[in-house]
Amino acid sequence: MDPHSSPFLDHGLASTTLHPLGLKVQRAEGPWLHLEGGGKLFDAISGIGVSSFGHGHPNILGALKTQMDQHLHAMVYGELMQEVQIEASQALRATLPDHLDAIYFLNSGAEAMEAAMKLAKRVTGRRRLFGVEGGYHGSTHGALSISSNEGRKSAYRPLLPDIDFLPWNEEQDLERVDATVAAVVVETVQGDAGIRIPKTSWLLALQKKCQEVGALLILDEIQCGMGRTGKPWAFAHFGLQPDIVCMGKALGGGMPIGALAASKSHMKSFAHSPALGHITTFGGHPLACAGALGALQVMEQLDWSQLEKRWCGWERALSAHPAVHHMRRLGGFMALELGHADNVERAVKAGIHHAQTEGEGAMLFWFLSVPTAFRLAPPLVGNDEDMERGLSLVLRCLDEVAG
Ligand SMILES: Cc1ncc(COP(=O)(O)O)c(C=O)c1O
Known part of the structure; x- marks a missing residue:
């Protein structure tokens, strides 16, 4: 038996998981993943926060098809104007506070984090950064540096210098943020740390501290944004006015994308000393922007209060299950x-x-950093029948634990 054998390597594909599920997806529709050989899975995690508007939503597919008929990649990003980027920026800015009036589209969440950290250094002329304990921001060197899980970082040191961490939800440590700090980076609601919901008072005190010392507040909404928490962006729950918001995952409607939102005056500093301060061949790809345009149109049509009623029903049913010790939502x-x-x-x-x-069955998934819990991030779009069926399939999985 080859110790390196895995369902991926056996097909000549590399994969970094030790636990490949070894299933093949044949097609996906709405909340369902249809498997080769029969059987379907209710996608209760939306591909980890990506397919939040269901698989193959007609608005998203329509936007992609329209764009496919026009053009794919035309030139490296930023040299030619591409209408679909302008439309996606407009649609995205309509969901954000007025001061976040410029969007930079990138390829992934981690790349959005890289660009945000670089932008903060350019805007402030400082180099120190703070992350927050429990934060996960991606797997590239910079994004890993600002993430806190040492177990995932130590094999890759040296990482970026001048990075320190604040405790989660604790105000007394905020005086460590001083006038040498370029930015504090925080997931508005921590995802990989097990859906940790911060105290409003802590986030507001953090924001105040950043404003006092001239550090930027960078919010990572890559997982918790795009409607996942019941508002377009999670920071709206806490009354925050961030300097930079990083976005990705569900923003692309299933297409690979990352994005930064910041003020025009901040964003301008990427264009001088040096010019081309952050560049990318494929960032702002027309198809990714078309996916975002479709996804933003779907998000605009969501009925937030109806959705909250649905999730309250899920919480009642799930937290009453004997296998569940505690639920965060x-x-x-x-x-x-x-x-x-x-x-x-x-x-x-x-x-x-x-x-x-x-x-x-139901597609569930664990967290990288919390072995005792699992995540749920069901599609935000779906008819009552499918969603009730999905809930009962998740409850069936919990029955196996109680038994
Ligand atoms: C909060 C958060 N930030 C950043 C990232 C990195 O995004 P990507 O995997 O697209 O690089 C992730 C990915 O899971 C994430 O959950």
């Missing part, structure tokens, strides 16, 4: 604490097993 962003990593493994595996043996 903001909108459709949820974590279920099961007390032990084995219970999480049982629940996640049960979802797959049900699809293979009974024709229907």
